[in-house]
Amino acid sequence: MPKIVITGGAGFIGSHIAYHVRNQFPAHQLVIFDKMTYAADVRNIQDLTAAGDAELVIGDVCDFDLACNVVAGADYVVHAAAESHVDNSFGNSLLFTRTNVYGTHTILEACRRMGVKRIVHVSTDEVYGEVRTGAADETTFLNPTNPYSASKAGAEMVISGYLHSYRMPIVTARGNNIYGIRQYPEKIIPRFAMLLDCGKKLTVYGSGKNRRHYLAAEDFAAAIVLLMRRGEIGGIYNIGSEDEFENIEIAGMIADIFGHALEDVIDFVPDRPFNDWRYAIDSSRIRALGWAPQHRLVDDLAGVVQWYRDNRARFQRLVCDIAGQATDIGTGLQTGTQTP
Template sequence: MSHVLVTGGAGFIGSHFVKRLLAADDITAVTVLDALTYAGHTENLGTAFLSPKLTFVHGNILDATLVDNLVRRSTAIVHFAAESHVDRSFYAAGAFVATNVRGTQTLLDAALRHGVKRFVHVSTDEVYGPMPEGTATEDSPLRPSVPYAASKAAADLIALSYHQTYGLPVCVTRASNNYGPCQHPEKVVPLFITRLLQGEPVTLHGHGEHVRNWLHVEDHCAGIDLVLRDGAPGEVYNIGGGTDRTTNELTGSLLRACHATWDAVTYIPDRQTNDIRYSMAWHKIAGTLGYRPVKDFEEGLAETVRWYRRSPDRWAPLTPRPKAAPAMPTALAAQAGR
C-alpha cells in the first residue's frame, strides 16, 4: 500500500484519513484528488501539506483522463469523494447520480486498467434504509429511501460487481453518522454547535425521536485503515460507533456541551422523507479485523465543540444567513404540502 490515492481527501472524513496515512511509516506517498466543492477545503488538510509524502490535485473524479493518470501510479485507492448531504439530494438528484455512481465507475475502470492492489469504497449505513426494529448486517438487503442513499447503494453494487466480474480487489465500508472537528456546518452536529455558540436557535424535525448511531471520525478512519490493509476482497464491512442517540438525546448533549438550554430549541414539522431509525451491526469488522471504537461519545462531542469554539475563522464563512430554498420538484412539493 505504498502509494495511496485518496479521492475527496480535502473533505471532512477524507482529510482526517489522509493525516492518518501520512503518519504511517509504510506509506511512501499519498495523492489527494478533490474537486473542492462547497464541502471540500484545503484548510482541512492543514499541516498535512508540510509532508513531502503529500501531493494535492484539484480535479474531478468524472475527469477520466485525469483519473487515469493518477491511478496509473497508485498502489491503492480509498474513495471518499461523493455528494453526501441528504437534503441537497432532494433538489439535485442528478448531481448525486453523476458523482456518486458515474464517478465511482470512472475510478473502477482506471483501477482495473492499471492493476490497483486494493480499492476501498467508502459508503454509508443509509443504504440499508430505515430500520424501525432489528439491525442490519452486511448481508441485509439495500433499501435506500432518499436519492443520496440510492446513489451510494448503486455505487456500492457497481464496486462489488467489479470484484465479481473482473477480480478487482474491492472492499466496501459502510459507516454510521460521523462527527468531529472540521465537519461542514450543514450537518446536524456542527450546525447545532455553530448556531448555539452564536446564541441562535436550533430546530428539531418532528418529535426528535429519530435514532442514529454516532461515530467519531477518528474511529471511522481507524476502521477504514484496517480494511485497506487487511480487508478481504469482495467483502463489505460495517463500521459503527456503538452510541445510539435519538435527536432529542443528541440535542441534550450538545446543549450541555455548549452551555445552552432547551429554550434555544424549536420543533418543526418533519421533512417529507426522514428515516426514523438506522441500526447496523459491526461485529464482522470487530471479529475479523480487530476493530474497536475508542472515542467516548460525550468526550468526543466536548472535543468537537472546543474545536468549533476556537475556530470561527474556519466555519463562519460557511454559515451564511439562510436563503430561500431552491424550487422543489413538483412531486416533492405536493408531498410536502400534505
Template structure:
C-alpha cells in the same frame, strides 16, 4: 505504499490523510496523492497541516474526469475513495448531482483502477444504503433498501464495487459507516450546524418529533476502521463500521444545548424531512473480528468537537453563508 485518496479535502477524507501521514496507522513509508474537486464541502484548509509534507501531493480534479483518472491512477498501490455528495437534504432538491458523483464518478474510479491494475481499492459508503430498521441491526448481508436519493446513489456505487470484484476480479472492499462527527465537519450537518447556531446565539432546527435514531461514530474511529479494511478486507466484501452509541435526535440536541450552555427554549421545531428514515443501526461484528474497536467515548468526543468549533470560528464562519440556519 503509494495511495490515491479521492475526496481528500472533505471532512472524512482529510482526517484520513492527516492521520495517515502522522503515522497513526503505523505506515512509515507512505506517499499520498490527494485528489479533490474542491466543491463547497472540499476545503484546502482541512489539509493545511500536511500541505508541505514531501510525501503529500494535491491534485484538484473531479472523479468524473476519466482522462485525469487515467493519468493519476498508474503506479499507486491502493485507492481509497471518499469522494461523494453526502448531504441528504441537498439530494432531495438536486438528485442529479448525487447520481453524477456517487454513481458515475465511482464507476470511473473503479474502471480506472482496473485499467491501471491498481492492487487494492476501498470504497467508503454509508449505513443509509440499508434504509430504516425498527428493531435489531443490519449486517452486511442485509438487503439494500435506500430511501433518499443520496442513499440510493451510494447503494448504486456499492453494487458497482461488488460487480467489479465479481466480474473483473478487482480487489475492492466497501465500508459502511454510521453517522460521523468530529472537527472539520462542514456546518450543514447536524452536530456542527447546531453547535455553530448556538455559538452565534441562534436556535436549532429539530426535524419532526426528534425521535429519529442514529448511531454516532467519531471520525477518528471511522478512519481507523477504513484503514483496517484497506489492510485486511476481502475482495468484494462490505464491512460495517459503527460507533456503538445510538441516540434520538432529541437526546443529542439536549446534549448539545448543555455543552453550549443553552436551554430548551433554543429548540425550533421544523417540518420533518421528506422520506426521513426513522432508525439506523448496524452490526459491525465482522470488522470487530478483524480487530476493530471504537476508541473515542461519545461524551468525550462530543465535548472535544464542541470545543473545537468554539475555538475555530475562523474556519467555520465563512462556510455558513450558504447554509439555512
C-alpha cells in the same frame, strides 16, 4: 515509491483518513484527489501538504483521463469522494447520481486500467434504509430511501459488477454517522454548535425523535486502514458503534455545553420529504479483525464543539450571517470552494 490515493481527501472524512494513512504508511507517497467543492477545504489537509507529506491534485473523479493519471502506479486507492448530505440530495439529486455512481464507476475503471492493487470504497449504513429494530448485517437487503442513499447503493451495484466481471480487488466499508472536527456545518453536530455560538436557535426536524448511531472520525479512519491491510477482497464491512441518540438528545447535549436549557434554544421545523427513523448496523465482522471504537460521543462532544467555537471565522458566513433555518444550511450553500 509505493503510492496511496485518497479521493475526497480534503473533505471531512477523507482528511481524517489521510492523516491516519500518513501515520500508518510513512514510506508511501500520498496523493489526495479532490474536486474542492463546497464541503472541502485546503485547511483540512494543510499540515500534510505544507510539510510535503501529501500532494493535492484538484479535479473531478468523473474525469476519466485525469483519474487514470492520478491512480497510475497506486498500490491503494481509498475512494471517499462523494456528495453526502441527504438534504441536498432532495433538491439536486442528479448531482448525487453523477458524483456517487458515475464517479465511482470512473474511479473503478481507472483503477482497472492502471492495475491498482487494492481499492477501499467508502459507502454508508444508509444503504440499508430504516432499521426500526435490531441491526443490519452485511447480508441485509439494500433498501435505500432517499436520493443520497440510492446513489450510494447504485455505486455498490457498479462495484458488484466489477467484482464479478473483473475480479477487482475491492473492499467496501459501510459506516455509521461520523462525527469530529472539520465537518462542514450542514450535519447536526457542527450545525448545532455553530447556531448556538452565533446566538441562534437549534432547528430540529419533526419531533426530533429520529435515532442515529455516532462513530468518531478517528475510529472510522482506523477501520479503513485495517481494511486496506486485511479486508477480504470482495468483502463488505459494517463499521459502527453502540453510541445511539435521538436528534433531540444531541440538541440537548450541545445546549448543555453552552449552558442553555434546551427548551429555550430549540425550534421544531417541518420534517424533510422522508427522514429514516433509525439506522443500526452489526459491525461484528470488522471487530473480528481486531477493530473496535476507541471513542465515545459523550466524551468527545465538548471538544468537538469547542473546535467549532475556536474556528468560528471559517464558517461564520455560512451560519451566523443567515437566518439559521435548517433548510438554509441544508440546501442553500452548495456552491463555492472554501479556501483560506
